[in-house]
Amino acid sequence: MLPSLWAKTFALKQPGISCLRGIHHTSAVRSILQANKLAPIATRTSIPLPNPRSTVLSTFASALSQADLASESEAASAETLPTLTPPSVSYWLVFSATLVFAVIVVGGVTRLTESGLSIVEWQPITGILPPLTKAEWEKEFDKYKETPEFKMINHSIGLSEFKSIFYMEWGHRVLGRFIGLAFVAPLAYFASRKALAPPLTRNLLFLGLLIGFQGALGWYMVKSGLEDSIIETGSVPRVSQYRLAAHLGTAFVLYAGMFGLSMSTLYDWRFAKTGEWGGLKDPMTWKKVVENPIVKRFARYSRLLAALVFVTALSGAFVAGLDAGLLYNEFPLMGGRLAPPTDELFSPFYAKAADKSDLWWRNILENPTTVQFNHRCLAMASYVGTGALFAWSRSAAVKAALPPLAGKFALAAFGMANVQVALGITTLLYLVPVSLGAAHQAGSVLLLTTVIHLLVALRRPGMAARIWRQAVAKGRKF
Structure with missing residues (x-):
């Protein structure tokens, strides 16, 4: 006392x-x-x-x-543990990523059916409802009659044909709005319940802002196909390939962010509760694996492959924006040659500067022949890179060093690369039918999915998951 x-x-x-x-x-x-x-x-x-x-x-x-x-084990014994994101957040993010995947495919169909310019106004709130009366339909049709697309291409269509393209674009826009609601409302709920770790909260807020930006960017893209200057220049009424690529690229970033975060949070939860990581049951082995020089090099090449797959998919937006898939419908040759003539790939016609200083970059981004050739080269590079990474993962030394889950997703990526190449070649040979074109665009998302999953399988557990693992290992109950 x-x-x-x-x-x-x-x-x-x-x-x-x-x-x-x-x-x-x-x-x-x-x-x-x-x-x-x-x-x-x-x-x-x-x-x-x-x-x-x-x-x-x-x-x-x-x-x-x-x-x-103090070490991680001492932190685990503290009275207050860091926030460990529950699996429900992961399931919500998977659902959100699935919706983005759907809107990418629907957007591809909208582009292939040339329906994207049928709605000439952007009304984020009132635009949710389509025309309901005959008078409203006639009003929307009259607005469309003032567009370059109607005057130059679709001047012979009637109201029934207009309804079909209108509903396609309307469905694309409504799905985009639904994604915003399906993402923001649960985000607010989980944040209010303090179910999100601070780094995850910041990333999710960024994705929420990106959804809003994506909607505005979509309208900015559509506006480029409604300008009266298209009639004056006599060009084909279509949206700018630059804005289309930006719109599609943002959708890919949204999808990759949602899917990557969902898998990371789910794997962290499993590690914290069961000790499983990368297909390994022993929770003490992950550190040796990620610090292995072979695994570090494999992870670095996997990130380069992910960047290559993303750039290849983005180049497909230029192909779609310029209708470049309707040229040279053969493979692997282009006009009986492996590559078109140089004067066709770098035609002075596309240069706008007086000194032709913009010859190279304008042909790369605006010449349909060059755009298709570049997409072919990038696609084959992605295929070879995926195959090489898979073959490397099967070598004795790398197979012994990699976590089992990484080897499985290296195989999945190579398998999906084969499917995607087959879809691309078939789409080209059959002059880009809507079904094959949409399937090819969906394949690009699925290929990116397998590569993202590979990166997540090589990721070290988060700090919160490691601290919780220590607490669970000591027999604490929560």
Whole structure:
């Protein structure tokens, strides 16, 4: 009793020690005093009253030294653990990613059926409802009659044909709005329940803003196909391939972000609760695996492959925007040659500068022949890169070093690359029918999915998951 009262009185008189006592609520000191209280008198620690300062300071110094050297296991034993995102968040993100996948495919069908310019206004709220009366339909049709597409191409269609293309574009826009609601409402709910770790919250807020930006970017793209200058120049009424690529690229970023975060949070939860990582059951092996030079090199090449797949998919937007798939409908040759003539690939016709200084980049981005050739080269590079990564993963040294799940997704990526190449060639040979064109665009998303999954399989568990794993391993219940 005396040591306890004396320690409290001494701490109140010494501001420095009182501060230290408040920092850690020093369970170490409390345990020492409690042990001293319960011990027999003969074995109790003697605290000399004439010079108590040195004894107390040394006790606090020891406690602070242990705090400075705290590890993950010590953090796991703390009273408050970091937020571990539950699986429900992962399932919601998978659902959101599936909706983005659907809107990408529907957008491809909208482009292939030339329906994207049928709605000439952007009404984020009132545009949810389609025309309901004959008078409303006639009003929308009259607006469409003022567009370059109607005047130059579709001047012979009637109201029934207009309804079919209108509904395709309307469905695409409504699906985009639904994605916004399906993402923002659960995000607000999970954030209010404090179910999201701070880094995840920031990433999800960014994706939410990106959804809004995507909607505005879609309308900015449509506007490029409604300009009266198209009639003056006599060009084909269609949206700018630059804006189309930006619109599609943003959709790919949204999908990759949602899917990647969903798999990361789900794998972190499994690791925290069961210790499983990358197909390995032993929770202590992951660190050796990720620090292996072979695995580091494999992960680096996997990231390069993901970038290549993304760029290849983006180049497909230029092919679609310029209708480049309707040229050279043969494979692997182009006009009986592996590559078209140089003067066709880099035609002076597309240069706008007087000194022709923009000859190269304008042909690469605006010449349909060059755009198709570039897409072919990028597609074959993605195929070879995926195959090479898979073959490397099957070598004895790499197979022994990689986590099992990474090897499975390297196989899945190569398998999907084969499907995607077959779809691309078939789409080209059959002059880009709507069904094959949409399937080819969907295949690009699925190929990206397998590569993202490969990257997640090579990712180290998050810090929160590691701390929780330590707590669960010690038998704590939550």
